[in-house]
Amino acid sequence: MNCKRIQELLPLYVGGELDTEQLQKITTHVRSCEACLESANAYREVRQLIHGFEPPTFSDSFYAGLRKQVLGELETKGHSPIVPLLAGFRWPSVRWSLAAALLVAVCALAFYFSVDRAVEKQFVGPSPTVVRTTDELTSNPDLSRLKGSGAEKGRGNTPPKRKRVFGAEPGAGKSIERSQLRKEAEPLERPGKMVAGESPGNTVTSVAGTEDLPTRMLRMEIQTKDQNIRIIWFSAPPNNPDSLSDSHKGI
Protein backbone atom coordinates (compact mmCIF):
# COMPACT_ATOMS: atom_id res chain seq x y z
CA MET A 1 0.00 0.00 0.00
CA ASN A 2 1.26 3.46 -0.87
CA CYS A 3 0.74 6.66 1.11
CA LYS A 4 -2.19 7.77 -1.06
CA ARG A 5 -4.11 4.59 -0.39
CA ILE A 6 -3.24 4.76 3.31
CA GLN A 7 -4.50 8.34 3.51
CA GLU A 8 -7.80 7.21 2.05
CA LEU A 9 -8.19 4.49 4.64
CA LEU A 10 -7.04 6.49 7.68
CA PRO A 11 -10.53 7.85 8.59
CA LEU A 12 -11.75 4.25 8.87
CA TYR A 13 -8.52 3.07 10.46
CA VAL A 14 -8.96 5.35 13.49
CA GLY A 15 -12.53 4.17 13.92
CA GLY A 16 -11.59 0.48 13.72
CA GLU A 17 -13.82 -0.16 10.71
CA LEU A 18 -11.22 -2.04 8.67
CA ASP A 19 -10.53 -5.76 8.56
CA THR A 20 -7.54 -7.27 10.37
CA GLU A 21 -5.35 -7.53 7.28
CA GLN A 22 -5.79 -3.86 6.31
CA LEU A 23 -5.39 -2.83 9.93
CA GLN A 24 -2.01 -4.60 10.20
CA LYS A 25 -0.75 -3.17 6.91
CA ILE A 26 -1.67 0.38 7.89
CA THR A 27 -0.21 -0.01 11.39
CA THR A 28 3.10 -1.16 9.88
CA HIS A 29 3.09 1.68 7.37
CA VAL A 30 2.21 4.39 9.91
CA ARG A 31 5.12 3.34 12.11
CA SER A 32 7.56 4.01 9.32
CA CYS A 33 5.88 7.02 7.60
CA GLU A 34 5.86 10.32 9.46
CA ALA A 35 3.32 12.06 7.22
CA CYS A 36 0.82 9.23 7.57
CA LEU A 37 1.39 9.12 11.34
CA GLU A 38 0.65 12.84 11.57
CA SER A 39 -2.48 12.35 9.53
CA ALA A 40 -3.62 9.43 11.69
CA ASN A 41 -3.15 11.56 14.81
CA ALA A 42 -5.20 14.33 13.25
CA TYR A 43 -8.06 11.89 12.62
CA ARG A 44 -7.80 10.66 16.22
CA GLU A 45 -8.22 14.25 17.41
CA VAL A 46 -11.23 14.63 15.12
CA ARG A 47 -12.78 11.54 16.70
CA GLN A 48 -12.21 12.96 20.16
CA LEU A 49 -13.77 16.18 19.04
CA ILE A 50 -16.79 14.31 17.69
CA HIS A 51 -17.21 12.58 21.05
CA GLY A 52 -17.52 16.01 22.58
CA PHE A 53 -20.66 16.63 20.55
CA GLU A 54 -22.92 15.92 23.48
CA PRO A 55 -26.41 17.30 23.92
CA PRO A 56 -27.15 19.50 26.92
CA THR A 57 -28.58 17.91 30.03
CA PHE A 58 -32.32 18.34 29.86
CA SER A 59 -34.14 18.65 33.15
CA ASP A 60 -36.80 16.29 34.48
CA SER A 61 -39.43 18.95 34.02
CA PHE A 62 -38.44 19.19 30.36
CA TYR A 63 -39.00 15.45 29.89
CA ALA A 64 -42.23 15.58 31.94
CA GLY A 65 -43.48 18.32 29.65
CA LEU A 66 -42.56 16.30 26.59
CA ARG A 67 -44.42 13.23 27.87
CA LYS A 68 -47.45 15.31 28.81
CA GLN A 69 -47.53 16.84 25.36
CA VAL A 70 -47.28 13.45 23.65
CA LEU A 71 -49.99 11.88 25.79
CA GLY A 72 -52.20 14.93 25.35
CA GLU A 73 -51.74 14.66 21.60
CA LEU A 74 -52.65 10.98 21.71
CA GLU A 75 -55.83 11.73 23.62
CA THR A 76 -56.97 14.64 21.48
CA LYS A 77 -56.22 13.09 18.12
CA GLY A 78 -57.34 9.63 19.21
CA HIS A 79 -54.35 7.77 17.86
CA SER A 80 -54.52 4.05 18.29
CA PRO A 81 -51.86 1.47 17.65
CA ILE A 82 -52.32 -0.21 14.29
CA VAL A 83 -52.76 -3.95 14.44
CA PRO A 84 -50.23 -5.84 12.28
CA LEU A 85 -52.80 -6.95 9.69
CA LEU A 86 -54.05 -3.45 9.08
CA ALA A 87 -50.53 -2.08 9.24
CA GLY A 88 -49.79 -4.05 6.09
CA PHE A 89 -52.25 -1.91 4.14
CA ARG A 90 -50.13 1.13 4.89
CA TRP A 91 -47.20 -0.28 2.91
CA PRO A 92 -47.35 0.79 -0.72
CA SER A 93 -46.16 -2.59 -2.00
CA VAL A 94 -49.00 -4.39 -0.19
CA ARG A 95 -51.51 -1.85 -1.43
CA TRP A 96 -50.38 -2.25 -5.04
CA SER A 97 -50.37 -6.04 -4.79
CA LEU A 98 -53.91 -6.06 -3.42
CA ALA A 99 -55.09 -3.67 -6.11
CA ALA A 100 -53.51 -5.84 -8.81
CA ALA A 101 -55.03 -9.01 -7.35
CA LEU A 102 -58.44 -7.36 -7.21
CA LEU A 103 -58.15 -6.21 -10.82
CA VAL A 104 -57.17 -9.69 -11.98
CA ALA A 105 -60.08 -11.20 -10.05
CA VAL A 106 -62.55 -8.75 -11.59
CA CYS A 107 -61.18 -9.45 -15.09
CA ALA A 108 -61.41 -13.20 -14.53
CA LEU A 109 -65.01 -12.93 -13.35
CA ALA A 110 -65.93 -10.69 -16.27
CA PHE A 111 -64.34 -13.14 -18.71
CA TYR A 112 -66.08 -16.09 -17.08
CA PHE A 113 -69.51 -14.54 -17.27
CA SER A 114 -69.08 -13.20 -20.79
CA VAL A 115 -68.02 -16.63 -22.07
CA ASP A 116 -70.86 -18.32 -20.22
CA ARG A 117 -73.33 -15.96 -21.80
CA ALA A 118 -71.82 -16.53 -25.24
CA VAL A 119 -72.27 -20.27 -24.82
CA GLU A 120 -75.85 -19.80 -23.75
CA LYS A 121 -76.51 -17.69 -26.83
CA GLN A 122 -74.74 -20.17 -29.01
CA PHE A 123 -77.03 -23.01 -28.05
CA VAL A 124 -80.20 -21.06 -28.44
CA GLY A 125 -81.29 -21.06 -32.05
CA PRO A 126 -83.36 -22.87 -34.63
CA SER A 127 -83.83 -26.55 -33.90
CA PRO A 128 -80.94 -28.52 -35.30
CA THR A 129 -82.06 -31.77 -33.74
CA VAL A 130 -81.68 -34.97 -35.65
CA VAL A 131 -82.95 -38.07 -33.97
CA ARG A 132 -81.89 -41.32 -35.51
CA THR A 133 -82.71 -44.87 -34.69
CA THR A 134 -80.30 -47.75 -34.44
CA ASP A 135 -81.50 -49.02 -37.86
CA GLU A 136 -80.05 -45.98 -39.34
CA LEU A 137 -76.95 -46.54 -37.34
CA THR A 138 -76.44 -49.97 -38.80
CA SER A 139 -76.96 -48.71 -42.35
CA ASN A 140 -74.59 -45.81 -41.85
CA PRO A 141 -71.12 -47.10 -41.11
CA ASP A 142 -70.00 -43.74 -39.79
CA LEU A 143 -72.80 -43.62 -37.29
CA SER A 144 -72.42 -47.28 -36.33
CA ARG A 145 -68.81 -46.58 -35.50
CA LEU A 146 -70.02 -43.93 -33.14
CA LYS A 147 -72.55 -46.30 -31.67
CA GLY A 148 -69.91 -48.83 -30.82
CA SER A 149 -67.74 -46.29 -29.18
CA GLY A 150 -69.79 -45.64 -26.10
CA ALA A 151 -72.93 -47.68 -25.64
CA GLU A 152 -71.32 -51.09 -25.64
CA LYS A 153 -68.75 -49.98 -23.12
CA GLY A 154 -71.46 -49.55 -20.55
CA ARG A 155 -71.20 -45.82 -20.16
CA GLY A 156 -74.77 -45.29 -21.18
CA ASN A 157 -76.07 -44.27 -17.77
CA THR A 158 -73.50 -41.62 -17.18
CA PRO A 159 -75.23 -38.30 -16.83
CA PRO A 160 -74.06 -36.06 -19.60
CA LYS A 161 -72.03 -33.03 -18.82
CA ARG A 162 -72.70 -29.77 -20.47
CA LYS A 163 -69.93 -28.98 -22.87
CA ARG A 164 -68.90 -25.50 -23.82
CA VAL A 165 -67.99 -24.83 -27.40
CA PHE A 166 -65.86 -21.78 -27.97
CA GLY A 167 -65.63 -19.89 -31.19
CA ALA A 168 -68.80 -21.20 -32.79
CA GLU A 169 -71.30 -18.86 -34.33
CA PRO A 170 -74.21 -17.83 -32.17
CA GLY A 171 -77.34 -19.80 -32.95
CA ALA A 172 -75.39 -22.61 -34.52
CA GLY A 173 -76.52 -25.19 -32.03
CA LYS A 174 -79.33 -25.88 -29.66
CA SER A 175 -79.53 -26.27 -25.99
CA ILE A 176 -81.54 -29.29 -25.02
CA GLU A 177 -84.05 -28.34 -22.42
CA ARG A 178 -86.00 -30.84 -20.37
CA SER A 179 -89.31 -29.86 -22.00
CA GLN A 180 -87.78 -30.34 -25.43
CA LEU A 181 -86.49 -33.72 -24.46
CA ARG A 182 -89.96 -34.81 -23.53
CA LYS A 183 -91.10 -33.96 -27.02
CA GLU A 184 -88.20 -35.73 -28.58
CA ALA A 185 -88.37 -38.75 -26.35
CA GLU A 186 -91.66 -39.87 -27.85
CA PRO A 187 -90.35 -40.73 -31.33
CA LEU A 188 -87.52 -42.63 -29.76
CA GLU A 189 -90.03 -45.20 -28.51
CA ARG A 190 -90.88 -46.12 -32.07
CA PRO A 191 -87.88 -47.50 -33.88
CA GLY A 192 -87.40 -46.44 -37.40
CA LYS A 193 -88.96 -43.06 -37.11
CA MET A 194 -86.68 -40.16 -37.59
CA VAL A 195 -87.08 -36.61 -36.47
CA ALA A 196 -84.64 -34.30 -38.02
CA GLY A 197 -83.96 -30.61 -37.96
CA GLU A 198 -81.75 -28.49 -40.11
CA SER A 199 -78.79 -26.78 -38.65
CA PRO A 200 -76.41 -24.31 -40.26
CA GLY A 201 -73.61 -25.36 -38.03
CA ASN A 202 -73.91 -27.81 -35.24
CA THR A 203 -76.04 -30.91 -35.42
CA VAL A 204 -77.59 -32.68 -32.52
CA THR A 205 -78.32 -36.33 -33.13
CA SER A 206 -80.32 -38.47 -30.81
CA VAL A 207 -80.40 -42.19 -31.41
CA ALA A 208 -82.76 -44.58 -29.70
CA GLY A 209 -81.86 -48.19 -29.17
CA THR A 210 -84.11 -51.08 -30.27
CA GLU A 211 -84.85 -54.60 -29.16
CA ASP A 212 -81.80 -56.01 -30.92
CA LEU A 213 -79.56 -54.15 -28.48
CA PRO A 214 -79.01 -55.72 -25.06
CA THR A 215 -80.76 -52.78 -23.43
CA ARG A 216 -82.66 -49.90 -24.83
CA MET A 217 -80.37 -46.95 -24.72
CA LEU A 218 -80.80 -43.32 -25.60
CA ARG A 219 -77.81 -42.06 -27.50
CA MET A 220 -77.37 -38.36 -27.96
CA GLU A 221 -74.83 -36.89 -30.30
CA ILE A 222 -73.99 -33.26 -30.73
CA GLN A 223 -71.85 -32.46 -33.71
CA THR A 224 -70.31 -29.10 -33.29
CA LYS A 225 -69.32 -26.93 -36.19
CA ASP A 226 -65.82 -28.15 -35.73
CA GLN A 227 -65.67 -31.61 -37.32
CA ASN A 228 -63.22 -32.79 -34.70
CA ILE A 229 -65.52 -32.14 -31.78
CA ARG A 230 -68.53 -34.34 -31.28
CA ILE A 231 -70.33 -34.74 -27.99
CA ILE A 232 -71.90 -38.12 -27.37
CA TRP A 233 -73.75 -39.38 -24.36
CA PHE A 234 -75.90 -42.33 -23.49
CA SER A 235 -78.68 -42.87 -21.07
CA ALA A 236 -81.58 -45.19 -20.46
CA PRO A 237 -84.72 -43.92 -22.19
CA PRO A 238 -87.55 -42.92 -19.92
CA ASN A 239 -90.41 -45.40 -19.51
CA ASN A 240 -92.85 -42.61 -19.38
CA PRO A 241 -91.63 -39.64 -21.38
CA ASP A 242 -93.75 -37.32 -19.30
CA SER A 243 -91.93 -38.21 -16.15
CA LEU A 244 -88.22 -38.21 -16.68
CA SER A 245 -86.10 -40.29 -14.38
CA ASP A 246 -83.12 -39.03 -12.46
CA SER A 247 -80.75 -40.27 -15.12
CA HIS A 248 -82.00 -37.52 -17.41
CA LYS A 249 -81.44 -34.73 -15.02
CA GLY A 250 -78.19 -33.92 -16.65
CA ILE A 251 -79.67 -33.48 -20.07
Add this chain to the structure above:
Amino acid sequence: MSVVIEIQLPVNALTQHQTSLSVLIERAASGDTQAFEQIMILTQQRVMAMTWRMLGNDADARDAAQEVYLRVYKHLGRFRQDQDLFAWLYRITVNVCRDFSRKRHNHGERFMPMGGSAEVEALSVAVDEIGAEDALLQAQRRQLITRAIATLPHKERMSLILRDLEGLATDEVARIMKSSPTTVRSQISSARKKIRIYCEQCLKR
Protein backbone atom coordinates in the same frame (compact mmCIF):
# COMPACT_ATOMS: atom_id res chain seq x y z
CA MET B 1 -4.21 -11.04 55.14
CA SER B 2 -6.36 -10.52 52.15
CA VAL B 3 -9.95 -9.54 52.03
CA VAL B 4 -12.10 -10.90 49.30
CA ILE B 5 -15.12 -8.90 48.46
CA GLU B 6 -17.59 -10.73 46.35
CA ILE B 7 -20.13 -8.71 44.49
CA GLN B 8 -22.99 -10.72 43.22
CA LEU B 9 -24.42 -9.19 40.09
CA PRO B 10 -27.97 -9.95 39.11
CA VAL B 11 -27.59 -12.70 36.53
CA ASN B 12 -30.83 -12.11 34.75
CA ALA B 13 -30.84 -8.34 34.95
CA LEU B 14 -30.77 -7.90 31.20
CA THR B 15 -33.35 -10.60 30.60
CA GLN B 16 -35.63 -9.15 33.25
CA HIS B 17 -35.28 -5.70 31.71
CA GLN B 18 -36.11 -7.05 28.28
CA THR B 19 -39.07 -9.00 29.64
CA SER B 20 -40.47 -5.97 31.43
CA LEU B 21 -39.96 -3.90 28.29
CA SER B 22 -41.71 -6.44 26.11
CA VAL B 23 -44.60 -6.58 28.59
CA LEU B 24 -44.82 -2.80 28.50
CA ILE B 25 -44.80 -2.81 24.71
CA GLU B 26 -47.53 -5.40 24.63
CA ARG B 27 -49.67 -3.40 27.01
CA ALA B 28 -49.02 -0.15 25.17
CA ALA B 29 -49.88 -1.80 21.86
CA SER B 30 -53.26 -2.71 23.27
CA GLY B 31 -53.88 0.96 24.08
CA ASP B 32 -52.52 1.30 27.63
CA THR B 33 -51.15 4.87 27.76
CA GLN B 34 -49.59 4.36 31.19
CA ALA B 35 -47.44 1.56 29.81
CA PHE B 36 -46.54 3.81 26.92
CA GLU B 37 -45.49 6.54 29.34
CA GLN B 38 -43.20 4.02 31.03
CA ILE B 39 -41.63 3.24 27.66
CA MET B 40 -41.12 6.95 27.13
CA ILE B 41 -39.40 7.31 30.49
CA LEU B 42 -37.05 4.45 29.61
CA THR B 43 -36.12 5.84 26.21
CA GLN B 44 -36.58 9.63 26.33
CA GLN B 45 -32.94 10.53 27.01
CA ARG B 46 -31.63 8.56 24.06
CA VAL B 47 -34.32 9.88 21.74
CA MET B 48 -33.76 13.49 22.79
CA ALA B 49 -29.98 13.13 22.47
CA MET B 50 -30.39 11.69 19.02
CA THR B 51 -32.83 14.32 17.78
CA TRP B 52 -30.71 17.12 19.27
CA ARG B 53 -27.57 15.81 17.56
CA MET B 54 -29.36 15.50 14.26
CA LEU B 55 -31.18 18.80 14.31
CA GLY B 56 -28.85 20.92 16.41
CA ASN B 57 -31.24 22.89 18.61
CA ASP B 58 -33.58 22.34 21.55
CA ALA B 59 -36.85 23.43 19.98
CA ASP B 60 -36.54 21.25 16.88
CA ALA B 61 -35.19 18.35 18.91
CA ARG B 62 -38.21 18.49 21.22
CA ASP B 63 -40.69 18.68 18.34
CA ALA B 64 -38.93 15.80 16.63
CA ALA B 65 -38.93 13.71 19.82
CA GLN B 66 -42.65 14.33 20.17
CA GLU B 67 -43.24 13.21 16.61
CA VAL B 68 -41.06 10.14 17.20
CA TYR B 69 -43.24 9.05 20.13
CA LEU B 70 -46.45 9.66 18.23
CA ARG B 71 -45.16 7.44 15.43
CA VAL B 72 -43.94 4.84 17.91
CA TYR B 73 -47.37 4.66 19.50
CA LYS B 74 -49.07 4.48 16.15
CA HIS B 75 -46.91 1.62 14.90
CA LEU B 76 -46.47 -0.35 18.11
CA GLY B 77 -48.62 -3.10 16.64
CA ARG B 78 -45.96 -3.68 14.00
CA PHE B 79 -43.17 -4.08 16.51
CA ARG B 80 -42.05 -7.69 16.84
CA GLN B 81 -40.88 -8.92 20.23
CA ASP B 82 -37.68 -10.35 18.73
CA GLN B 83 -36.68 -6.89 17.45
CA ASP B 84 -34.34 -4.57 19.31
CA LEU B 85 -36.46 -1.71 20.63
CA PHE B 86 -33.68 0.86 20.42
CA ALA B 87 -32.76 -0.09 16.87
CA TRP B 88 -36.43 0.34 15.97
CA LEU B 89 -36.54 3.67 17.81
CA TYR B 90 -33.42 4.84 16.02
CA ARG B 91 -34.94 4.01 12.67
CA ILE B 92 -38.05 6.03 13.47
CA THR B 93 -35.92 8.88 14.80
CA VAL B 94 -33.80 8.90 11.66
CA ASN B 95 -36.94 9.09 9.52
CA VAL B 96 -38.48 11.86 11.60
CA CYS B 97 -35.26 13.89 11.57
CA ARG B 98 -34.97 13.42 7.82
CA ASP B 99 -38.51 14.78 7.41
CA PHE B 100 -37.70 17.73 9.66
CA SER B 101 -34.51 18.44 7.70
CA ARG B 102 -36.45 18.34 4.43
CA LYS B 103 -39.05 20.73 5.78
CA ARG B 104 -36.33 23.02 6.96
CA HIS B 105 -34.55 22.77 3.62
CA ASN B 106 -37.78 23.68 1.84
CA HIS B 107 -38.06 26.74 4.04
CA GLY B 108 -34.50 27.73 3.16
CA GLU B 109 -33.09 26.88 6.59
CA ARG B 110 -30.27 24.52 7.39
CA PHE B 111 -28.92 22.74 10.44
CA MET B 112 -29.26 25.29 13.26
CA PRO B 113 -26.66 24.53 15.85
CA MET B 114 -26.65 25.53 19.50
CA GLY B 115 -28.79 28.04 21.23
CA GLY B 116 -31.39 27.33 23.85
CA SER B 117 -31.65 27.59 27.59
CA ALA B 118 -30.22 24.16 28.28
CA GLU B 119 -27.00 25.09 26.51
CA VAL B 120 -26.56 28.23 28.58
CA GLU B 121 -27.33 26.25 31.72
CA ALA B 122 -24.77 23.59 30.83
CA LEU B 123 -22.10 26.25 30.22
CA SER B 124 -22.76 28.01 33.52
CA VAL B 125 -22.45 24.73 35.43
CA ALA B 126 -19.20 23.97 33.63
CA VAL B 127 -17.74 27.39 34.50
CA ASP B 128 -18.34 26.81 38.18
CA GLU B 129 -16.83 23.34 38.24
CA ILE B 130 -13.84 23.38 35.95
CA GLY B 131 -12.84 26.96 35.81
CA ALA B 132 -13.33 29.72 33.36
CA GLU B 133 -10.44 28.95 31.02
CA ASP B 134 -11.20 25.26 30.60
CA ALA B 135 -14.86 25.96 30.24
CA LEU B 136 -14.17 28.46 27.50
CA LEU B 137 -11.93 26.01 25.69
CA GLN B 138 -14.53 23.29 25.97
CA ALA B 139 -17.24 25.61 24.72
CA GLN B 140 -15.08 26.57 21.74
CA ARG B 141 -14.39 22.96 20.87
CA ARG B 142 -18.03 22.15 21.16
CA GLN B 143 -19.01 25.03 18.96
CA LEU B 144 -16.40 23.99 16.44
CA ILE B 145 -17.60 20.40 16.18
CA THR B 146 -21.25 21.50 16.10
CA ARG B 147 -20.53 23.78 13.16
CA ALA B 148 -18.44 21.14 11.47
CA ILE B 149 -21.22 18.57 11.79
CA ALA B 150 -23.69 21.17 10.50
CA THR B 151 -21.79 21.29 7.20
CA LEU B 152 -22.29 17.57 6.57
CA PRO B 153 -24.96 16.20 4.26
CA HIS B 154 -27.86 14.61 6.07
CA LYS B 155 -26.93 10.95 5.44
CA GLU B 156 -23.30 11.43 6.41
CA ARG B 157 -24.34 13.18 9.60
CA MET B 158 -26.75 10.37 10.47
CA SER B 159 -24.16 7.65 9.85
CA LEU B 160 -21.52 9.51 11.85
CA ILE B 161 -23.82 10.12 14.81
CA LEU B 162 -25.04 6.53 14.92
CA ARG B 163 -21.53 5.12 14.62
CA ASP B 164 -19.38 7.52 16.65
CA LEU B 165 -21.82 8.91 19.17
CA GLU B 166 -24.40 6.19 19.64
CA GLY B 167 -21.67 3.58 19.35
CA LEU B 168 -23.52 1.25 16.96
CA ALA B 169 -21.71 -1.23 14.72
CA THR B 170 -21.46 -0.44 11.02
CA ASP B 171 -23.87 -3.25 10.16
CA GLU B 172 -26.44 -1.95 12.61
CA VAL B 173 -26.10 1.55 11.20
CA ALA B 174 -26.60 0.13 7.74
CA ARG B 175 -29.79 -1.62 8.83
CA ILE B 176 -31.16 1.52 10.45
CA MET B 177 -30.26 3.64 7.43
CA LYS B 178 -31.61 0.94 5.07
CA SER B 179 -28.29 0.95 3.31
CA SER B 180 -25.27 -1.33 2.87
CA PRO B 181 -22.31 -1.49 5.30
CA THR B 182 -19.98 -0.41 2.46
CA THR B 183 -22.04 2.70 1.83
CA VAL B 184 -22.14 3.48 5.54
CA ARG B 185 -18.35 3.09 5.82
CA SER B 186 -17.93 5.39 2.86
CA GLN B 187 -20.25 7.98 4.43
CA ILE B 188 -18.43 7.80 7.77
CA SER B 189 -15.04 8.13 6.09
CA SER B 190 -16.20 11.11 4.07
CA ALA B 191 -17.73 12.76 7.15
CA ARG B 192 -14.52 12.41 9.18
CA LYS B 193 -12.45 13.84 6.32
CA LYS B 194 -14.77 16.83 5.98
CA ILE B 195 -14.73 17.52 9.71
CA ARG B 196 -10.93 17.37 9.75
CA ILE B 197 -10.68 19.79 6.86
CA TYR B 198 -13.24 22.13 8.44
CA CYS B 199 -11.46 22.14 11.82
CA GLU B 200 -8.05 22.72 10.20
CA GLN B 201 -9.40 25.67 8.23
CA CYS B 202 -10.99 27.18 11.35
CA LEU B 203 -7.83 26.81 13.41
CA LYS B 204 -5.70 28.41 10.69
CA ARG B 205 -7.78 31.58 10.76
